[in-house]
Amino acid sequence: MPRNDRNGALAIGFHLLFIAFILAPLVVVVLVSFTDKGFLAMPFSGASLRWWWAIGDNPRFLESFWFSLQLAFVTATLAALVAVPAALAIVRFRFPGREALMALLASPLMIPHVVLGVALLRFFAGLGLVGSFVALAAAHLVVVVPYMARLVTASLAGLDPRIERAAESLGAGRFAVFRRITLPLILPGVAGGWTLAFITSFDELTVSLFLASPSATPLPVRLFTYIDQMTDPLVASVSAALIAVTAVVLVVLDRFYPIDRLLTGERRA
Amino acid sequence: MTTASTSDFLVLDGVAKSYGPVQAVHDVSVRVAQGEFLGLLGPSGCGKTTTLQMIAGFETPTAGRILLEGRELAGIPASRRNIGLVFQSYALFPHMTVAENVAFGLEMRRVPKPERRARVARALDLVHLTHLADRFPRQMSGGQQQRVALARALVIEPRLLLLDEPLSNLDAKLREEMQVELREVQRRVGVTTILVTHDQQEAMALCDRVAVMQGGRIVQIDAPWRAYDAPADPFVADFLGRSNRLLARIDGTTAEIAGHRFPLPEPLAALRGEVALAIRPERLRILPAGQPGLPGTVHSRVFLGGFWLVRVETPCGDMLVTVQNTGTPPAEEGAAVALDWDAHSLRRLEAAA
Structure with a gap:
């Protein structure tokens, strides 16, 4: 009997609307970036690349872009260094405080970012670190660790502990087992977590707003404060450039590793 | 160093294991001779796998001693015991080819490359898998994977081979073929072997002696035909075939x-x-x-x-x-x-x- 796995007209309509809902703002932003006017307008009555060239005339945006890139890289890497050992302990061992550790790792997800921002501001003010790269990286670490821990824990839980035992019986010490067996097998989860952490950090605004300073301004903060003062199509061209960069990164990444699998931390089939 | 007589190659002396209030293994004592094929047979939860894990070094006995070749194993980590292990789930390294899987133990022992290659080839030949050396585990059938696991455990020339329900994942006909092959390989290599299984037919087909376990104790230990013919109690009578x-x-x-x-x-x-x-x-x-x-x-x-x-x-x-x-x-x-x-x-x- 043929199975009816075609989408009905209603379902297709729904999906199209949904995709339009997600894509429309992006399309508008990209279109606006090509306007030749001095205000936010569609490029239909005159298009130019003037706002794209304007990015080059505003070194602060480029500065912030590099700053955010470094921040995201450091944050994601630190998150991996924290989350992998934590996940190993949680999945492989039973110890008092295990549940508490799990809750602690997930807790930033449950705290509003505004609250986190205020708390971290107080904390780093006490240390005299507000407005530094260190403070921003530490704050972002708090925000992204739950994602990382989640993905690494999931991929570890899917790993048969007997595989590690077999390696041990073959003469591999604890560290050799980790390096040769465990790490390669959870690498998709770690890479997925790293990517997610990178994107989250790169995108983070709320917490950053509390901790940024003129010498340490991540891109989202730079854009936000810029819009606060004036609204010209430069915002649109910077955003469009960001979209382009992200798209290229994702396409390249997808070549090496399918993104849908990366983000669920699944192992290669 | 004292070399134990060949009849005391592996000695379990009053070995027990408890997890909190739960006693998984009570006072198990066995002597295994060099080259012997011993079966630990019993229903699930009888303590046979825990006993095997203690010999392998993944569980620590709460009482008693385990001696291999006259030396106590307590305190020696699993990675230093030189004991080969084969699991029901094969537990092959999925990111390595067959040859890499088999070579792993030799690599850990820092065996030089040319010798490593020769020994891997010999081990694969032993289980008739030479032609699949470059495959990945996921590209192979269950029986083939289990033979890789066997080659991987044997290539390190272990003092002891432990088999944990090695054939339970295979279908009936393949299981019988693998039983014959396993027995042959064990005879040829001469390695002392302990098989854990709940399948009385498998234990009887493979083992020189079977130790029937129930509730964490060994109820009877005998040659399979003797245990079958003269069961020590109703449990053994029932477990070893119909009665x-x-x-x-x-x-x-x-x-x-x-x-x-x-x-x-x-x-x-x-x-x-x-x-x-x-x-x-x-x-x-x-x-x-x-x-x-x-x-x-x-x-x-x-x-x-x-x-x-x-x-x-x-x-x-x-x-x-x-x-x-x-x-x-x-x-x-x-x-x-x-x-x-x-x-x-x-x-x-x-x-x-």
Whole structure:
């Protein structure tokens, strides 16, 4: 009997609307970036690349872009260094405080970012670190660790502990087992977590707003404060450039590793 | 260094393991000779796998000692014990090819590359997998994967080979083939082997001796045929194949079973009173009704190729009888029959409950 796995007209309509809902703002932003006017307008009555060239005339945006890139890289890497050992302990061992550790790792997800921002501001003010790269990286670490821990824990839980035992019986010490067996097998989860952490950090605004300073301004903060003062199509061209960069990164990444699998931390089939 | 005699190659001396209040293994003591194939047989939860894990070094005994070649294993990590392990789930390294899987143990031992390659080739040849050396585990069948696991465990020339339900994931026909192959390889290599299984047929086919475990203890340890023929208690009788139970009143040299008199073998004749006796299905004979014997009715008969399995209702319960397939089917369902046996086939069940 043929199975009816075609989408009905209603379902297709729904999906199209949904995709339009997600894509429309992006399309508008990209279109606006090509306007030749001095205000936010569609490029239909005159298009130019003037706002794209304007990015080059505003070194602060480029500065912030590099700053955010470094921040995201450091944050994601630190998150991996924290989350992998934590996940190993949680999945492989039973110890008092295990549940508490799990809750602690997930807790930033449950705290509003505004609250986190205020708390971290107080904390780093006490240390005299507000407005530094260190403070921003530490704050972002708090925000992204739950994602990382989640993905690494999931991929570890899917790993048969007997595989590690077999390696041990073959003469591999604890560290050799980790390096040769465990790490390669959870690498998709770690890479997925790293990517997610990178994107989250790169995108983070709320917490950053509390901790940024003129010498340490991540891109989202730079854009936000810029819009606060004036609204010209430069915002649109910077955003469009960001979209382009992200798209290229994702396409390249997808070549090496399918993104849908990366983000669920699944192992290669 | 003292070298233990070959009959004490592996010694478990009063080994016990408890997890909090739960006692998984009680006071297990076994001596395994060099080159012996020993089976730890029992239902799930009987402590056989925990015992194996303690020998491998993944669990620490809460009491007792384990000695391999006269030296105590306590405190030696699993990675230093030089014990080969094969799991039911194969536990191959999925990100490595067959050859890399097999080479792993040699790599950990820092065996130089040319020698490593030669030994891997020999190990793969032993399990007939040379042609699949460059495959990944996921590209292979269960039987092939299990042979890789075996080669991987044997290539390090372990002092001891531990097999944890190695064939349970395979289908029946492949399992039988692998049993033959496993036995052959073990004989050829001569490695002392311990097999954990819940499959009595597998244990009997492979092992020199089986240790039947129940509730964390070894109930009986014997050659398979001896344990089958002379089970120590009702549990072993039941676990090692099918068994029929007969309640008899014994006086003098005869037993009265459901009102009929039967002769008794020498050692049983000394007993008095109500005694539980056991008899294996293949020791029973089906005779036409009216012949001397225990009367009954055929309840069902099942054809199993080499033999028939017949269930006969009798005054002392249902009796299972296996009848060799000689080309003529046994008595039909509903037919009245009589059951007969040789007196020496009767066994007494100790501690009959």
